[in-house]
Amino acid sequence: MAVRALCEFTAKVGDLDLRFTPSPTAQEGIAGHRTVATRRGADYQVELSLSGDYRELTVRGRADGYDASRNQLEEVKTYRGELDAMPANHRQLHWAQVKVYGWLLCQRLQLESVTLALVYFNIVSEQETLIREPFSAAMLQAFFERQCTIFLGWAQQELAHTQALHTTLGRLKFPHASFRTGQRVLAESVYKAVSTGCCLMAQAPTGIGKTVGTLFPLLKAAPGQKLDKIFFLTAKTPGRRLALDALEVINHSAPELKLRVLELVARDKTCEHPDKA
DSSP: BBHHHHHHHHTTTSSSOOOOOOOHHHHHHHHHHHHHHHHHHEEEEEEEEEEETTTTTEEEEEEEETTTTTEEEEEEEEEOOOGGGGHHHHHHHHHHHHHHHHHHHHHHTTTTEEEEEEEEETTTTOOEEEEEEEEEEEHHHHHHHHHHHHHHHHHHHHHHHHHHHHHHHTTTOOSSSSTTTTTTHHHHHHHHHHHHHHOOOOOOTTTTOOOHHHHHHHHHHHHTTTTOOOOOOOEEEEEEHHHHHHHHHHHHHHHHHHOOOOOOOOOOGGOSGGOOO
């Protein structure tokens, strides 16, 4: 598992606040990292590959830079705008990443301590802001193991849920007493397409139950195809409502199923208090 993915799962906290959007483009980020590296000394190692294990989890990644002469490990973050406007939870996530890298480095080089530094590089002014702090290897190891424990706990829970879900999907019955005219043909076509990895374009008249006739075979095929999620895309809001209603019908017909249904909504429609934004 990548270091960044681990930390974004276990250490990300706070609101979904997009008012501070410092992220440059990928090319600007690469250029910024390169500029920082050229300002360092001869002992500076760039893109240092690190990895480590905790129980059944392997964590790996590339640290931005390590200065062996100063025993300083750096995590470079490019940004634009005012650094003071960065929310505390953003910086907390950055510290989490460099702490994980710090332990992986200590483990690899048998270090008792290391100085960790967040390097914020403004892509417009090309100015650096360094925030550094010394850490012992024991502190970093404890932090690393805590993040891994959090992730493994979730992963084991997800595995148990998926196994139970696939078992119940194998026994799932059609949620109505019988199929409507044309509905069985549609359901069989969808099931065959999913089972063989093919695409299917279907056209059917209104009223045959296309939504249930599509979702039901998708769910039935999920265990055999090892599907852990299904996306149902609609062009308009009424279609989304039909899909949610169909899933509610399927869930009601098999209470032991315990489907997890997530509705994706446009960002500008999700604010609960638009008058206060």
